[in-house]
Amino acid sequence: MTLLRIEDLRLSFGGLLAIDGLCFSVGQAEIVSVIGPNGAGKTSAFNCVTGFYRPAGGQITLRGKSLSGLRPSAIAGLGIARTFQNLRLFGELSVLDNVRAGAHLWLRQSIFDALLHTPRYGRSERECTQAAHHWLDFVGLRGDRYGAARNLPYGEQRRAEIARALARRPDLLLLDEPAAGLNHGEKAEMLDLIRRIQALGIAIVLIEHDMGLVMEVSERVVVLNFGREIADGRPEDIRRDPAVIEAYLGSDTHA
Structure with missing residues (x-):
């Protein structure tokens, strides 16, 4: 069953297009990672889903219900919780x-x-x-x-922020770089925590730069570059995708 659906999402700031036609969905209790270079539009997409930003176009639905025009508090009441890249305790x-x-x-x-x-x-x-x-x-x-x-x-503050999000009893949890600033042992514990959250029946959308964690925990990976989706698939397919490799490493202009 599709829980969250994003269709043709567009967002601009002063004429600069931050998100350009983004489309992806999240199933019930599914773990989906959204990755891409800095400035690709990942956190902006989260802000659109949670009502902090008003998109210029497109549609976001939760269980088929449009979130368009709803206040962040109303969206939270429908079953979406989030954490932030920079702690908001x-x-x-x-x-x-x-x-x-x-x-x-x-x-x-x-x-x-x-x-x-x-x-x-x-x-x-x-x-x-x-x-x-x-x-x-x-x-x-x-x-x-x-x-x-x-x-x-710092690592304990990350845990506390996730606990606060879970206290909302969400059906969908948005995690914005939960492993940022954590050491190796703390990242392993975070991976285990994400899996235990999924076992509760909660869907998770994850923004993360740690590719080891992304490839280990994700069922699907969505890749953004300059506000556009360039790939959506299983982790093993994403790691071999030429468009993804170019987005992260750049093309060889001398070839």
């Missing part, structure tokens, strides 16, 4: 409260409940805290979850 808040913040979409309480601390408010807060602990356990966070998020080591 609330540094002064505790790690636990950062993850609790990710659960706000499904909290069953009103302003009235919060002001008066009704029994429903108490139950909702306890459920939220339990869920935050569950996802921090799931991602394998080893640091202090009660201290400020900014005090965590």
Whole structure:
């Protein structure tokens, strides 16, 4: 079953075409990597899917429902969560409260409940805290979850951000360079975490420059160059594709 479909997506900034006719789809619980040189339009595509950018043309649908014109909060409510290339944790808040913040979409309480601390408010807060602990356990966070998020080591902050995204209970998780800045051991743990997320039935779209991780974990790879899709296929086919090799290595103009 197709979960996400992107058709003829176009995005421009001041006349500069950042995405030019992008088309690809993501199936239920499928892992798809989007790769390409810097400036190829990868993160811009994520920003279109999540409503941060308004595309100039094309269509993005989730389970057949158009996301056109929807606010980022509404798109998140439909089952899409994401992480960012540059960490977006609330540094002064505790790690636990950062993850609790990710659960706000499904909290069953009103302003009235919060002001008066009704029994429903108490139950909702306890459920939220339990869920935050569950996802921090799931991602394998080893640091202090009660201290400020900014005090965590970089790799642990990556885990906390993924835990916050999972607390939204998404059907589709967009990961923007989750292995960036990680050492060899942390990358191996990240690969395992991605597979365990998929085992929950969650589809994953991954932007990543670590080709070892991409080829190991992906079921399909979509390759962009200058905003255009130049390949879409299985990892073993992508690594041999002449257009992909040229995009990464350049053509030999003296041949």
